[in-house]
Amino acid sequence: MMRVTFTVLSLVLAPCVLADYSSHPKAAQLADELAATGEYTRAEVLDVLRKAQRNPKLIESERKAPERTRTWPEYRSIFMDGSRVANGVRFLRKHYPSLARASAEYGVPKHVIAAIIGVETLYGGYTGPHPVIDSLATQGFDHPTRTPFFFSELKEYFLLCREMGFDPLAQKGSYAGAMGLSQFMPSNYRRLGLDYDGDGRVNLWSPSDAIGSVANYLKNFRGTNTGWRAGEAVAFPVKISSPPEGVAVNQKTPTHTWAALSAHVEELPVTLEATQAVGLLALQTGAEPEYWLALPNFYSILSYNPRTYYAMAVFQVSQAIAAADLAD
Template identity: 40%
Template sequence: MLRKLISSPLRCLAAAVAMSTPLLASADYSQHDKAAEFVDKVVEKHSFDRDWVVNILQQAEKKQSIIDAMERPAESVMTWARYRKIFIQDSRIKQGVKFWQEHADTLARAEKEFGVPAEMIVGIIGVETRYGRNKGSYRVVDALATLGFDFPRRSTFFLGQLEQYLLMVREQDFDPLSFKGSYAGAMGYGQFIPSSYRAYAVDFDDDGQADIVNNPVDAIGSVANYFAEHGWRKGETVVTPAVLSEPVDETLFNAGLKPVKTLAELKLGGISSNQALDESMKATAMKFDGAKGDEYWVGLKNFYVITRYNHSSMYALAAHQLSQKVAEAYRSEVAQK
């Protein structure tokens, strides 16, 4: 969910050169060998106007930089120490406090209606886009078409997301060519892919549109709704440092994101929580390569819910820790007033 662009004058020059060469035809996705099947499917299944769909594909552009980004190694080769440093920064914390101050009433309403803490909502939006500052520079239609038609390894998934995108813009009366997002087609403050947009985005200000791209009120409500729909438990612990006792069963660490062992079972393997918790609760044990050596954590149900947003334990821990840092700074400022 991160991106880079060349300067505007160079983009204009590159576009002018491309328009003067036969290569332009390759950018017309309506002529792709998979296009006819896709168009037939969505027209028959959803009663789309055929010309409307074809016109969108004609204007979608292949972006090699998107394919290159998908091919790059992700966080699987990154240490927790390095990953954490990307997201837990003084600047991001200060921006989070400002975002909370600007949207305090909306965050309070979202917390009340959905049972998701304001700081967790702020933490997610902070990790995803720096509170709306980095929502993405690729046209969503370009990202989805490029990956759907020209990235075979995940073609089925992204053609499905392109289908969901067409439904989304029709339902919300959006211009399909105007939205920008990540290289993977995620949109808005909270970076929802089209299927998540349709399933979880809400019109939180009752203006007739669920707009998480331009409207922070809808974005806040939508992130809260996403967490609530995935089973967030109000008031429960998210994650705690682990306490180890010999002998430790190393096979229990990083065995999966979903909690399947109870705290009692982990304790038998030498892994305990540093909090007094119900030992029948299910949890997952994690070991990370931290800045000062190995770190050991125990994640509970709410931690797993965060991983439903992004399937990564490091992501979930970073989002949680950012949320706590922002909450501490925000409440300190409130107390001083």
């Protein structure tokens, strides 16, 4: 799944353009696929699509998301501010029982879980103003390059609504259709969302459910127990002794071993096994990039949103929350 981050820096969107999506060429395909599941009739699906509103500005926002368009210093400054860190400490303390439980069960540090929720939605302060059906119909039918992904998420959204008893026209979220404090897309809401407060339903607008679901995501996104590694580090800033010719940077997985990179790296603060999987990050800050050595846990964060700047922002916010919590 490609995760799409929602932040409070979303563009101010123009009013929706009325459109009857029930007559879109792909509407019949969606209606047929959902009818085949037995959860909807074709008429029910087309009736919802008839009431969806087209908003081209949603596509513009997705394509101009800050992690796609800004330099690392610009992007970092969005999240590394005093209020986000201070509110992260407050969130940590207010929801300590749920965070401690999730950390114990999944191995994900409390401050990492809090940082993701802080980066995504300001700890639940801004979870998105857009009707999810509008976001997913617009992106799923009209996006110029990512229609297959969003069309699939639109189908998942209909199924989620049936399972959870949601009104498909009533739920609100991001310009990409992500929902709740954790900003899960519908497929991951269905697959990885947890009822962590024990009230019998998965409600990602509930802090407890969002906390447990984020931890579950980081641990199990790629499959059972193949994600977050308890007790291991995330990334280290490094100096490069020579240009790493032929070494790929900013990949989606740790594509190298420490043995392959060790000759290039100076001043690593830990000892790594030669076979340790690692990746090299190059963050553009000016004339010379800022290099980091990334370990597998960095790539667990990256699975949440496959942009290097996003994962690094979450990591650095988590470090700042942890430091502020200890200092206070």
